[in-house]
Amino acid sequence: MAVIEPVIGLEVHAELNTRSKLFCSCKNVFGAEPNTNVCPVCLGLPGTLPRLNRQACYHAVKMGHALSCEINMVSRQDRKNYFYPDLPKAYQISQADIPICGRGYLDILVDNEVRRIGINRIHIEEDAGKLLHDDGYEGTLCDYNRCGVPLIEIVTEPDLRSSAEARVFLETLRAVLRYTAVSDCKMQEGSIRCDVNVSVHEKGKPLGTRCELKNVNSFSAALRGIEYEIKRQTEIIAQGGIVERETLRWDDKNGVSILMRSKENAQDYRFFPEPDLGDIVLDEEEVRTLKAEMPEMPDKKMIRYVKEQGLNSSEAFIIADSPEKAGLYDECVSLGKCGCHSVANRIVGEITKYMNDTGKTIIETGITPENLCSLCSAHENGVISSSGSKTVLDELIIKGGNTEEIINRLGLVQNSDTGFLSELAGNVIALNEKSVNDYRNGKTNALGYLVGQAMKASGGKADPAKLKEILENKLKTEE
Amino acid sequence: MFCGAKDGAVMMSLCDMSVSVLADMLRNKHCSARELLTDVMDRAKAVQTELNCYITFNDKAVQAADEADRRIAAGEDISLLTGIPVAIKDNISTRGLRTTCASKMLESYIPPYSATAVERLESAGAVVIGKTNMDEFAMGSASDTGIFGAVRNPVDNNYSAGGSSGGSAAAVAGGAAVLALGSDTGGSVRQPASFCGVVGFCPSYGAVSRYGLIAFASSLDRIGSIGRSVRDTFYLHNTINGYDIKDVTSFEKKISPELTGELKGLRIGVCAEMMKACTDAEISDALEAAMKEMEKQGAELVDISIPSVKDAVKAYYIISSAEASSNLARYDGVRCGFRAKDTGSLADMYKRSRTEGFGAEVKRRIMLGTFVLSEGYFEAYYKRALSCRRRISYDFDRAFELCDIIAAPVYPRAGTALNNSISATDMYAADIFTVPASMAGLPAVSVPCGRSSQDFR
Numbered sequence: 001m002a003v004i005e006p007v008i009g010l011e012v013h014a015e016l017n018t019r020s021k022l023f024c025s026c027k028n029v030f031g032a033e034p035n036t037n038v039c040p041v042c043l044g045l046p047g048t049l050p051r052l053n054r055q056a057c058y059h060a061v062k063m064g065h066a067l068s069c070e071i072n073m074v075s076r077q078d079r080k081n082y083f084y085p086d087l088p089k090a091y092q093i094s095q096a097d098i099p100i101c102g103r104g105y106l107d108i109l110v111d112n113e114v115r116r117i118g119i120n121r122i123h124i125e126e127d128a129g130k131l132l133h134d135d136g137y138e139g140t141l142c143d144y145n146r147c148g149v150p151l152i153e154i155v156t157e158p159d160l161r162s163s164a165e166a167r168v169f170l171e172t173l174r175a176v177l178r179y180t181a182v183s184d185c186k187m188q189e190g191s192i193r194c195d196v197n198v199s200v201h202e203k204g205k206p207l208g209t210r211c212e213l214k215n216v217n218s219f220s221a222a223l224r225g226i227e228y229e230i231k232r233q234t235e236i237i238a239q240g241g242i243v244e245r246e247t248l249r250w251d252d253k254n255g256v257s258i259l260m261r262s263k264e265n266a267q268d269y270r271f272f273p274e275p276d277l278g279d280i281v282l283d284e285e286e287v288r289t290l291k292a293e294m295p296e297m298p299d300k301k302m303i304r305y306v307k308e309q310g311l312n313s314s315e316a317f318i319i320a321d322s323p324e325k326a327g328l329y330d331e332c333v334s335l336g337k338c339g340c341h342s343v344a345n346r347i348v349g350e351i352t353k354y355m356n357d358t359g360k361t362i363i364e365t366g367i368t369p370e371n372l373c374s375l376c377s378a379h380e381n382g383v384i385s386s387s388g389s390k391t392v393l394d395e396l397i398i399k400g401g402n403t404e405e406i407i408n409r410l411g412l413v414q415n416s417d418t419g420f421l422s423e424l425a426g427n428v429i430a431l432n433e434k435s436v437n438d439y440r441n442g443k444t445n446a447l448g449y450l451v452g453q454a455m456k457a458s459g460g461k462a463d464p465a466k467l468k469e470i471l472e473n474k475l476k477t478e479e
Numbered sequence: 480m481f482c483g484a485k486d487g488a489v490m491m492s493l494c495d496m497s498v499s500v501l502a503d504m505l506r507n508k509h510c511s512a513r514e515l516l517t518d519v520m521d522r523a524k525a526v527q528t529e530l531n532c533y534i535t536f537n538d539k540a541v542q543a544a545d546e547a548d549r550r551i552a553a554g555e556d557i558s559l560l561t562g563i564p565v566a567i568k569d570n571i572s573t574r575g576l577r578t579t580c581a582s583k584m585l586e587s588y589i590p591p592y593s594a595t596a597v598e599r600l601e602s603a604g605a606v607v608i609g610k611t612n613m614d615e616f617a618m619g620s621a622s623d624t625g626i627f628g629a630v631r632n633p634v635d636n637n638y639s640a641g642g643s644s645g646g647s648a649a650a651v652a653g654g655a656a657v658l659a660l661g662s663d664t665g666g667s668v669r670q671p672a673s674f675c676g677v678v679g680f681c682p683s684y685g686a687v688s689r690y691g692l693i694a695f696a697s698s699l700d701r702i703g704s705i706g707r708s709v710r711d712t713f714y715l716h717n718t719i720n721g722y723d724i725k726d727v728t729s730f731e732k733k734i735s736p737e738l739t740g741e742l743k744g745l746r747i748g749v750c751a752e753m754m755k756a757c758t759d760a761e762i763s764d765a766l767e768a769a770m771k772e773m774e775k776q777g778a779e780l781v782d783i784s785i786p787s788v789k790d791a792v793k794a795y796y797i798i799s800s801a802e803a804s805s806n807l808a809r810y811d812g813v814r815c816g817f818r819a820k821d822t823g824s825l826a827d828m829y830k831r832s833r834t835e836g837f838g839a840e841v842k843r844r845i846m847l848g849t850f851v852l853s854e855g856y857f858e859a860y861y862k863r864a865l866s867c868r869r870r871i872s873y874d875f876d877r878a879f880e881l882c883d884i885i886a887a888p889v890y891p892r893a894g895t896a897l898n899n900s901i902s903a904t905d906m907y908a909a910d911i912f913t914v915p916a917s918m919a920g921l922p923a924v925s926v927p928c929g930r931s932s933q934d935f936r
Contacts, residue, residue, distance in 0.1 A: 040592050044809050046693040047572045047594060051727050081805050083829055090808030270852035275698035275802060277727060
């Protein structure tokens with residue numbers, strides 16, 4: 001039977017967090033009262049002219065650097081013409097043939113393997129307004145506050161091969177966007193949106209016809225949409241049919257894609273160069289400086305964490321996804337005093353939980369690379385037990401401070417001395433003949449009871465792991 | 480109002496005088512700005528039925544005149560234009576004053592802002608009389624495609640004032656304004672100025688900010704100045720030109736040359752292709768006579784060639800229509816402007832608003848423009864027109880190595896009769912003399928000379 005392979009490409013739109021809109025000086029903010037953040041230019045009133053916000057261009061360049069894209073020092077803006085009530089000029093100023101950024105790539109981790117996903121281009125364009133339906137009004141309401149907000153559109157090559165990959169790609173891309181700080185990526189505010197292109201083909205044969213899926217409002221909706229399209233197209237082919245080139249709207253509530261436009265009604269945008277604006281000419285110095293100042297991106301971190309430091313991919317993602325968690329982790333590792341797994345566990349575990357519960361950032365907790373490292377090495381070296389280390393960690397998070405000081409103050413130093421533990425083990429064996437016999441007769445959980453008794457006798461100071469080991473040995477070897 | 484003279488001879492009306500004379504009179508208190516305005520308004524209203532120059536009169540004009548008088552009295556007059564009544568073509572935005580583009584689409588549109596050119600005039604203390612009649616959305620050559628009727632020529636009422644800035648040209652020629660702003664995309668200031676016997680200056684693309692000029696063809700539109708003399712026209716242009724942050728296509732440097740009137744050593748190019756295309760003997764004779772006169776005054780005539788003249792009109796109509804189809808797409812009935820009544824679906828609202836809102840010429844250009852940009856035709860039409868445009872610029876560059884200015888007719892005929900039956904394509908073809916300078920971004924001026932007209936750089 002032929003192997004049917006899905007081929008997926010994505011177009012991601014992210015709103016840039018510039019101070020003003022792309023072509024006028026209206027403020028670029030979310031949530032204002034409808035039609036209060038507008039001016040003749042972004043309303044497209046007769047006679048108005050655009051002027052380009054250069055900060056938006058350099059935001060696009062930053063993203064280009066983050067995705068290893070070619071930067072086009074000279075690029076052009078073009079008009080994309082179509083009619084829709086949310087588009088006041090009836091054209092969107094976008095970029096057609098020569099975008100700001102050309103080809104690049106993003107490496108993602110799929111099943112712990114690195115997959116390189118090609119980026120075709122990044123270009124800047126203006127956002128449209130919002131159409132709203134109100135029960136109290138028959139008709140459609142138009143809010144133009146969002147009109148003219150700068151967007152970057154990131155277009156991938158059709159390199160993705162499953163919905164899972166697409167999901168990982170989107171999450172990784174979002175992390176990169178957050179690191180560059182060019183967008184705040186809040187899907188619920190619409191500052192990041194995604195269109196999906198799906199086709200299927202028999203592996204080894206030419207590519208199939210692709211369909212475009214719009215109105216995908218979350219990353220998990222993207223997953224569902226892709227799965228549905230793969231299934232729909234595969235069934236068509238299995239029944240000997242032909243997949244038509246269509247644009248579909250994803251209805252997440254009902255889990256189906258609905259035809260928006262067939263190929264006969266495909267939009268002809270009649271692109272032509274925007275005569276009101278000249279070429280975008282980037283400053284070489286500025287572009288160079290932005291590249292030099294780029295910190296390590298999360299995709300590179302993730303791969304490093306998994307491949308070089310042996311973290312698992314979900315840990316690697318949680319840490320790399322947040323610039324501050326990654327910063328903390330990297331610094332701890334570079335101090336070289338403890339193992340990276342210990343640090344990773346604690347960041348991914350208690351520290352993340354605390355941050356989520358309280359909404360605090362790492363700086364607002366008491367954790368520092370130094371005190372976290374000290375804690376990890378104290379635990380690794382057996383100075384404190386697991387439960388001891390948890391106690392210390394809780395205090396470090398809330399109050400901060402010095403690890404050694406806390407350990408001593410709370411009397412958490414545990415005794416790992418072999419002689420001491422041996423004696424303890426010997427005593428508890430002598431005092432608990434019944435349990436010893438139970439154990440020797442196959443009841444392995446009697447060991448736990450004996451360890452508990454020994455811990456009690458030591459006032460909780462014995463190193464439980466080592467104690468257990470010594471007890472077990474004694475039970476097995478001595479008669 | 481007439482100014483009496485010592486020997487009882489009747490002098491010119493105020494409304495027919497030049498800017499320098501009026502500026503002098505205003506400063507020396509021989510008349511007030513209010514009196515001047517009244518004289519101009521009286522004339523404008525008197526000839527309105529006959530010429531149909533105006534669409535809307537400015538009800539704040541008297542206020543502006545009084546303010547000008549106050550400034551002059553206080554010595555705050557910074558400009559020659561303080562107190563001078565100026566007419567504004569109705570495709571140039573004026574805050575609070577209806578701006579219609581002579582179209583049903585914008586029949587009740589009142590802009591919330593003024594064009595930069597208007598703001599500069601008002602800062603200088605000029606008095607806006609009102610908005611002048613034109614071809615709808617500046618598309619036409621006889622100011623007869625608009626909804627307010629045709630503009631008639633003060634020289635002969637059976638003839639058109641030309642277009643698309645006919646109202647502005649006729650107002651200046653008829654004393655219904657001292658100066659006027661028009662717009663020129665393919666000849667719309669030069670041609671009506673030529674028909675009405677006044678001076679029409681079409682500046683370089685970028686010399687005057689387009690912010691507030693309701694766009695027809697973005698890469699070709701300019702705001703032009705019309706006056707009864709070159710000097711007057713220059714004063715107007717010089718007040719509105721210069722860099723505007725709101726228009727990134729505007730020149731960074733303001734160019735304000737001196738008017739010397741000195742012709743010695745000036746090399747005047749005579750374009751072989753244009754002279755050949757001028758088949759009206761009266762026009763070519765008048766042009767020849769004028770050139771001979773200039774030669775007598777020290778200019779040198781040089782033969783030049785601009786081969787791409789023959790393709791200029793076609794390329795112009797492709798590019799201007801393409802840009803117009805995009806610029807006029809915003810008139811969809813949604814936000815401002817005309818919306819058809821009782822429409823059903825969105826598509827129905829769009830279709831009916833635009834069908835009812837636009838006249839035939841505008842629709843023709845929109846369809847032409849949409850076609851040449853559409854998939855499958857873009858390469859054959861629009862792209863080729865762009866390369867033709869580059870050739871035109873190149874030809875001019877080479878010609879200007881040999882000469883300083885180029886002299887040519889403005890139009891193949893001295894006037895267009897009203898109610899003519901000239902076909903659209905014949906109308907388009909008649910732009911042959913004006914369109915090359917438009918395509919190359921070059922400045923050009925129409926200067927009258929009896930019943931003929933000339934085109935200078």
